[in-house]
Amino acid sequence: MHGSHDHGPGDVNAKNERRMGLAALITGGFMFVEVVGGIAADSLALIADAGHMLTDFASLALAWFAFRLARRPADWKRTYGFDRFQVLIAFTNGLALFVIAGWIVYEAIERLMGTPHVDGGIMVGVAIAGLLVNIAAFWLLRGADRENLNVRGAAIHVLGDLLGSVAALIAGAVILMTGWMPIDPLLSLLVAVIIVRSGWHVVAASAHILLEGAPKELDTRDIAPDLVANVPGVDAVHHVHVWSITQSRRMVTLHAVIGDAQDIDAVVQGIKARLKEKFNLDHATVEIERGACADAKTKAARA
Numbered sequence: 001m002h003g004s005h006d007h008g009p010g011d012v013n014a015k016n017e018r019r020m021g022l023a024a025l026i027t028g029g030f031m032f033v034e035v036v037g038g039i040a041a042d043s044l045a046l047i048a049d050a051g052h053m054l055t056d057f058a059s060l061a062l063a064w065f066a067f068r069l070a071r072r073p074a075d076w077k078r079t080y081g082f083d084r085f086q087v088l089i090a091f092t093n094g095l096a097l098f099v100i101a102g103w104i105v106y107e108a109i110e111r112l113m114g115t116p117h118v119d120g121g122i123m124v125g126v127a128i129a130g131l132l133v134n135i136a137a138f139w140l141l142r143g144a145d146r147e148n149l150n151v152r153g154a155a156i157h158v159l160g161d162l163l164g165s166v167a168a169l170i171a172g173a174v175i176l177m178t179g180w181m182p183i184d185p186l187l188s189l190l191v192a193v194i195i196v197r198s199g200w201h202v203v204a205a206s207a208h209i210l211l212e213g214a215p216k217e218l219d220t221r222d223i224a225p226d227l228v229a230n231v232p233g234v235d236a237v238h239h240v241h242v243w244s245i246t247q248s249r250r251m252v253t254l255h256a257v258i259g260d261a262q263d264i265d266a267v268v269q270g271i272k273a274r275l276k277e278k279f280n281l282d283h284a285t286v287e288i289e290r291g292a293c294a295d296a297k298t299k300a301a302r303a
Contacts, residue, residue, distance in 0.1 A: 015143075016067050017067040019141060019144045020060060020140075023137040024061045027060055027158070028061075031057055034046055037125070040119065041120075042119065046168050056157045070085060087206050087246055090152070090202055091210060094153060095199075100160075101195040104189070104192040120175030122172075127165050127168035127169035130161075130168070131169060153202040153206070160194060163194055170183075171184045205247075223254070226274070230274055231270040232267075238257075239254060239255040250283070256288055258290060268286050271286050272286065
């Protein structure tokens with residue numbers, strides 16, 4: 001009861017890809033500077049930020065690759081195309097944030113038990129440069145599609161890195177002014193907490209899509225009664241399933257029961273128009289039934 005559809009890339013565009021690539025380049029380039037500075041200053045805040053920047057570079061590069069891959073058209077093996085690769089990358093990036101936070105916490109506890117000497121001057125210099133780089137990367141991603149989960153996951157990585165640079169800058173300033181060394185690992189712990197909180201949101205949102213969950217802003221229980229009430233010829237609706245390929249590519253399938261005198265094409269067109277108008281579902285597969293559900297008949301025959 002449905003014609004052919006184009007399942008090619010929907011929300012992927014050149015702007016997202018270009019901005020993601022530039023953010024990856026500047027992040028990866030500065031990572032080496034921060035590693036050298038962190039070792040020279042013996043600063044956990046800088047080294048932790050450099051480690052986070054390494055994963056930022058990897059995640060941004062993967063996100064860029066996801067946009068490139070999503071350009072490919074659907075084929076007989078992947079009938080929905082490659083769009084969901086973006087969501088898979090976002091999920092992976094979110095999990096990586098947990099690993100980074102765990103390593104920072106471990107190193108911070110080790111340092112709190114000792115008395116490392118940190119060079120506050122080097123910390124401040126490198127942290128200022130890192131802050132500028134992260135602001136530039138974050139600005140690039142803010143100019144991309146903010147609703148895209150792949151962009152959001154990458155932006156949270158960069159935001160966590162930006163906060164790491166702020167923490168390193170504050171720690172360096174405190175050490176320069178007071179000589180109090182524990183500020184370095186203590187602020188690293190704060191950054192770890194922020195990273196975990198941000199990572200959780202990305203993992204939860206991407207996992208929901210990967211598990212074929214319905215869009216969070218849509219109550220699927222409202223669809224059947226709304227169609228019966230607003231589409232002429234529809235007597236009942238059941239077997240409603242709504243899921244997302246990406247946040248912006250939403251799909252729905254359903255069974256609609258109509259009377260013997262109803263025109264099938266007119267009813268299907270009415271259902272699809274209502275789904276688009278009321279629920280913003282523009283890709284629907286509708287199975288029309290007259291009388292008992294075919295699935296129910298099949299189950300009864302097997303029994």
